[in-house]
Amino acid sequence: MARPVWAGNLSFGLVSLPVGIYTATDSHTIRFHQLQRGTSDRIRNRRVNERTGDEVRPDDIVKGYDTGDEYVLVEPKELDEIAPGRSRSLEIAGFVDLAEVDPIFFDRTYYLGPRGAEFGKVYSLLEQALAKAGKAGIATFVMRQHEYLVALKAENGLLTLHTLHWADEIRDPENEIDALPGKAKAAEKELKMAEQLIGAMSMDWDPEQFHDTFQEKVAALIEAKKTGETVEKAEPAAEPTGAIDLMEALRASIERAGSPKATGGKATASHRASASSEEAATKPSAKKRIRSAPKEDLTGLTKADLYRKAAAANLPGRSHMSRDDLVEALTSAGT
Incomplete structure (x- = not known):
């Protein structure tokens, strides 16, 4: 079983529930090593003192905030000390309609599980109440020296936690895009x-x-x-x-x-x-x-269109087929 990335107490009102937060998603990105061209020599990233060129051990590294005139140094443990208790507390501030939360605020999704079978009743009670009310709990908590704004919601008998962007992290599109159509009206x-x-x-949503x-x-x-x-x-x-x-x-x-x-x-x-x-x-x-x-036939379709038809026909091996292979496979399948 996976270990939780965070463990603490979820509280709403005077009710407290020990919970663990678990990673809900995986990345299937193919990762490459960096090599020097013409060799099989790996390229390594090192922490180096930019003045001396010497490599620095992780234990000798502290955080420094640049004020312009000098660096203010902060030790990792000092960041933990200024959030006493909160680093193990997930307190719901209130409940909102999930539809009120704009999708742009959503960041990552985690599973939430009870830390012990004896807490299953409280966990299930909150999940069922949220599902029936159609609400999401809004809370903040500290994890890995960062404070997160989160939405807690019920999904198919499970509590899920969605980290949200802070309001001041959302960029104004008017300042980011210089070619917005404004009030251009379509005919x-x-x-x-x-x-x-x-x-x-239009189609039914099926992520598979x-x-x-x-x-x-x-x-x-x-x-x-x-x-x-x-x-x-x-x-x-x-x-x-x-x-x-x-x-x-x-x-x-x-x-x-x-x-x-x-x-x-x-x-x-x-x-x-x-x-x-x-x-x-x-x-x-x-x-x-x-x-x-004109009505289209297989020979007139693009490879993207052919691939969609192959997916609809559930043809095996389609992702490795060339355009001609797709045409031949679809023709053989009578599509």
């Missing part, structure tokens, strides 16, 4: 078609449908370099859609999203409904004719 017809496209592409294809490609690249083979390069990014081409791009997108050929042979009810409403909304009058985008 009514463009807005309607964009809404239809969203409806046509998605996986890190880039890491798979990195693994394939490593394997190919071991055997001297070549790996197909990714296709270039799509060209930006200009304002003059927006309507035609929206129309073609709706047709593709609603067609069985573009959705692995299965058009959802929302796809069909959106396609019907699009047909009614864009039905040409007697004076005007609108040419529809």
Whole structure:
């Protein structure tokens, strides 16, 4: 069993519950060592005194805050001493509707577990009460010489802890992005078609449908370099859609999203409904004719589209297939 990254007491009102915080997620990033080019010599990072060039032991390192004129030195134990008790206390300040917390505030997720079977009843009581109320507990606590703002919520019989950014850590987009459209207003017809496209592409949230294809490609690249083979390069990014081409791009997108050929042979009810409403909304009058985008076949699809179809058909080994391999596999599968 995993060891908790933090252990202490969770309290709400006068109720106290000994808990442990456990890491909830893993990273599957492929990690590389740094080597000097042309050799197999590892590159190491060392703590070095920039004046003498000598390596410094971790025990001889203290923290220093630069005030401009001098450094104020702080020992690690001094940071622990200024948070007595709080380093082992997770006290809920109040409960809020989770919908009120903007997603930009969320950082990392942890599991929360009781420290002992005898505390299961209190743990379960809080989990059930939070689930029924639809609320999240807001609290602060100290871990590893940092204070965290957190949201405590119930999820499928379990208490989870979500660290939150502090309000002053959220950057103002007006100061960060110099090309915001401001009050630019979309044309009514463009807005309607964009809404239809969203409806046509609506789906149920299933995280199992998605996986890190880039890491798979990195693994394939490593394997190919071991055997001297070549790996197909990714296709270039799509060209930006200009304002003059927006309507035609929206129309073609709706047709593709609603067609069985573009959705692995299965058009959802929302796809069909959106396609019907699009047909009614864009039905040409007697004076005007609108040419529809040509129907796509496998040979006309991009590799990204082919991969989506392969994923929908649950074809094995698709992440290592070239574009031609995908076409052949999909054709053989009758997709």
